Amino acid sequence: MHSRALVFLLLFFPLSLWAEPLQNFLNQTAVPLSQETSEKTRIVFYLERPQVRGQLARWDRKKSRFYLSKTALKNWLKRTQAPTPELLARCLAPLYEHENFHAQNDYLAEQNGFIWPLTLGDEILATAKQVAFMREREKNQPDYYKNCHFLTPALSAERKATEQQNWTAFEDSVLARYAHLPAQKLPPPPITPEFIRQAQTGKITYGPLMYKVRGKGANLQKVFSSGRPWTEVNTKQLYKIANLPFFKIYLKIFTDQTNQIKRELFRR
Secondary structure (H helix, E strand, O other), X not given: OOHHHHHHHHHHOOHHHOHHHHHHHHHOOHHHHHHHOOOOOOOOEEEEOOOOOOOOEEEEOOOOEEEEEHHHHHHHHHHOOOOOHHHHHHHHHHHHHHHHHHHHHHHHHHHOOOOOOXXXXXXXXHHHHHHHHHHHHHOOOOOOOOOOOOOOOOOHHHHHHHHOOOHHHHHHHHHHHHOOOOHHHOOOOOOOHHHHHHHOOOEEEEOOEXXXXXXXXXXXXXXXXXXXXXXXXXXXXXXXXXXXXXXXXXXXXXXXHHHHXXXXXXXX
């Protein structure tokens, strides 16, 4: 199906009939997206309505799938003069870099016998991977993503912090973007000794964010067996987390990733 014909269908078909042509078009990006990201296997995204406002893509651990916002794809198709699978793959690649970081952590944790506890620290590192990827592509072609509005966020504050090689400013920029999420959707801070100590006081300060920790008595083991937010553990039990074998593995991986990604981002 020619791209113009596809856009016509998307614009004028009833809403209930949009899903199939949209997904078919998205499926055509599998090969060019793998080439864009230098992956050896085809990369498939599936469409869904965003679970939270502003969400463009996500990795689903339970289904082992990458999902793309149907709303974002519709907006991109409507406003792009010559949409092709190759151009869409170019625009999706930074999102894939971000979401694949989460996927790789899930696989890595599974290999070590636990479930990776998602935190905002992971979102910072995933965004850093995304920015580093985009900067590399733009090095010889500054307008590489000029046709990617609605699918590739500008991340202007993060880019400015990167140019200044200011990791704290980079973290604060990412956290500021996630601050709009409802409290029940906001992931907790990374599980580090510093934040564990803060949590035991009932409050956590993480960049521009403030958390009130009201431990609900969740089983400490569930943090690594089911991905339960660690801030739901009773504060009197949190000191025990440092003795969990899975915590030690998690902390080493997270620390090593942070150091490596900083080097990638700042090209050190």
